[in-house]
């Protein structure tokens with residue numbers, strides 16, 4: 001019987017603030033980082049489970065310390081039994097009677113659990129010889145709902161309703177999987193839009209994005225209205241009228257400011273306004289959504305858990321749900337969020353970028369297409385062209401689309417050389 005015999009952690013930081021990659025109205029100098037976890041077994045097959053939490057620098061050591069608190073839960077576990085019941089494992093970790101005090105179900109401890117859960121999914125997918133999206137898409141509706149903790153969700157989504165959604169999508173799975181493999185999944189790019197880039201670089205990157213086949217770009221806004229208007233004018237001129245331009249305020253505004261500011265940007269035909277205010281302010285998002293309609297409100301990258309997403313959906317506070325691979329407690333909670341989005345008929349456009357977020361989140365969007373929502377209409381995964389070279393199976397994005405990974409695993413494994421070279425401290 002194989003057991004988990006070691007949990008290794010790494011504090012990995014990339015000096016991205018030197019080039020202002022990733023700079024926005026609230027995060028002017030991010031150093032993209034990962035609190036990284038490796039689970040080792042004694043199975044003798046050489047396979048490890050890798051997962052991480054994305055952070056932007058300071059505090060990554062605190063996130064690593066949170067990973068270490070899970071040692072007692074994970075070391076010594078029977079590998080087969082654990083991987084066969086990842087829903088049970090999720091509940092055990094999230095509802096730990098002492099750890100839950102640190103949230104509950106939000107923040108550093110919750111994200112640490114997410115990294116462990118994702119590492120276990122990585123291990124399971126490698127052992128089954130499938131990329132994660134395909135593994136998830138091959139599960140029965142009953143197996144999928146068993147992954148989800150419906151506690152706190154049943155006023156919006158019951159287990160039976162989730163089963164209904166999944167069963168309705170079952171007949172078309174094979175056809176959609178074939179389409180996904182041949183055509184890929186739509187992407188949009190944030191590469192041109194960082195606030196720290198000058199106008200020439202903005203124009204050049206917009207031009208390149210359109211030439212590369214992207215149908216939507218995203219610009220950071222919210223620091224200075226005149227600059228936003230100037231940058232939007234440049235982007236609209238270069239991209240033309242047919243390419244979508246979304247804007248992202250990264251939580252910069254109060255509710256009233258958001259409404260007034262977006263009103264000024266309205267002439268540029270915005271694809272959406274992202275994170276206009278505090279990610280926890282559900283009623284604020286609802287007020288903004290109502291005031292700026294029909295401009296869609298997007299949020300989710302800082303959405304702490306499935307309960308918050310439930311409320312955003314119930315309140316009509318968002319119309320673009322931006323799932324994040326490492327913000328909530330891993331694959332299982334994201335499956336719950338995908339099911340909630342399907343129930344409410346809201347499109348999912350995952351958040352990515354950072355380090356490894358594109359590699360990780362694509363699996364969830366692809367699973368959603370094959371087995372949950374059954375559609376890619378108006379949906380796209382964010383793409384940022386940074387740091388992919390550090391991953392063993394980097395994303396394949398071309399012609400404005402993500403092409404489905406074929407390699408077994410969850411896409412979360414970084415090269416050992418990168419872990420060593422960018423080790424902090």
Ligand SMILES: [Mg+2]
Nearest residue numbers: 248274275301
């Ligand atoms: Mg954003």
